Amino acid sequence: MSSPDHTPPETAPEITQEAVDALVEQAVADLEAAGSLEELKTARLAHLGDRAPLSLANRSIGQLPNEQKKDAGRIVGQAKGRVNKVLAAREEALQAQRAEQILLEETVDVTALPARRSVGSRHPVELVQQRMAEIFTGLGWEIAEGPEVEAEWFNFDALNFDADHPARAEADTFYVDPPERNLVMRTHTSPVQARALIECGAPLYVAVPGKVGRTDEIDATHLPVFHQIEGLAVDKGLTMAHLRGTLDHFAAELFGEGITTRLRPNFFPFTEPSAEMDFLCTVCRGEDTACRTCGGTGWIEWGGCGMVHPNVLRACGVDPEVYTGFAFGMGVERALIFRNGVGDLRDLIEGDVRFNTNFTVEV
Ligand SMILES: [Zn+2]
Numbered sequence: 001m002s003s004p005d006h007t008p009p010e011t012a013p014e015i016t017q018e019a020v021d022a023l024v025e026q027a028v029a030d031l032e033a034a035g036s037l038e039e040l041k042t043a044r045l046a047h048l049g050d051r052a053p054l055s056l057a058n059r060s061i062g063q064l065p066n067e068q069k070k071d072a073g074r075i076v077g078q079a080k081g082r083v084n085k086v087l088a089a090r091e092e093a094l095q096a097q098r099a100e101q102i103l104l105e106e107t108v109d110v111t112a113l114p115a116r117r118s119v120g121s122r123h124p125v126e127l128v129q130q131r132m133a134e135i136f137t138g139l140g141w142e143i144a145e146g147p148e149v150e151a152e153w154f155n156f157d158a159l160n161f162d163a164d165h166p167a168r169a170e171a172d173t174f175y176v177d178p179p180e181r182n183l184v185m186r187t188h189t190s191p192v193q194a195r196a197l198i199e200c201g202a203p204l205y206v207a208v209p210g211k212v213g214r215t216d217e218i219d220a221t222h223l224p225v226f227h228q229i230e231g232l233a234v235d236k237g238l239t240m241a242h243l244r245g246t247l248d249h250f251a252a253e254l255f256g257e258g259i260t261t262r263l264r265p266n267f268f269p270f271t272e273p274s275a276e277m278d279f280l281c282t283v284c285r286g287e288d289t290a291c292r293t294c295g296g297t298g299w300i301e302w303g304g305c306g307m308v309h310p311n312v313l314r315a316c317g318v319d320p321e322v323y324t325g326f327a328f329g330m331g332v333e334r335a336l337i338f339r340n341g342v343g344d345l346r347d348l349i350e351g352d353v354r355f356n357t358n359f360t361v362e363v
Helices: 018-035 036-048 054-064 066-105 124-140 191-200 240-255 310-315 332-340 347-350 354-356
Strands: 149-151 183-184 204-213 227-235 261-268 269-280 301-309 324-331
Touching: 018 054, 036 054, 036 066, 054 066, 054 347, 066 269, 124 204, 124 227, 124 240, 124 310, 124 332, 191 204, 191 324, 191 332, 227 240, 227 301, 240 261, 240 269, 240 301, 240 324, 240 332, 261 301, 269 324, 301 310, 301 354, 324 332, 332 347
Parallel strands: none
Antiparallel strands: 149 183, 204 227, 227 324, 261 269, 269 301, 301 324
């Protein structure tokens, strides 16, 4: 390394073979002593840089008498050649050494055990909703979505609910402050029927999976926020037979081959005629009068359905003289109970990943 003794002189050294040899000797010693590329750079600047003795000697040749120039040029040129040669060799050696060190530091032990990290799990409600949506997209239906905080008009009025219908009572519905804005947490996914009809017109085939809210206390079979999947088909010539066929296909795809549906008369403001829909018990298939899942009836209640009320079509700008439609809405959590054996709905909202993980593999 260059020490204070080797600080470049301000004036050019004398150009004699002995003086220049001494410079070369010192340069070679410093270059070879460099233990890293950084140290080599320092030595290079000290002995070959602009203010290095050899460089000053080289520049001073121009001022020499003509008869001395040839010898001086030869001596300095040979000296620089020797120093450059040593520098190149040392640089190559140090670069090889660094490459080897990097390889060593970056070695990957392929036999080492990986750090185990849990990746979490998708929620069973989301998984079954997605499966339901796939069944309808497989039929060529579209998937629609709507706001969870909904205008009272879409949630009730557009669906033919009277102004004094009991479902509007605060005992059942979450109203959003301030009251004059007339907003509710939607009590069903049906308002999306009205939104989709107004937006797209007829003919229309949409399925709407989504979150709804009702003022229920949390227990094993009730949650104040739960999920439904809504279906709506509006076209020329649709009948209850099309509704029934669609539901049978849906039930069989979701619960397994041979699971069909049954309709029982009921009343909803937005369908006429209306029906409660049951599906065949997934455990006993209607063959065990002592079955605990269906209470021996062979059927499990699932949701409501019916032909879209002409008033709903009219409210959405569709002519009920030209088009008819059917609609249905089913509970997603209820499907999980009977499809996946969820025994207590509270498990769905606890956020325990060990519970959720059980649903990620479909057999
Ligand atoms: Zn049963």
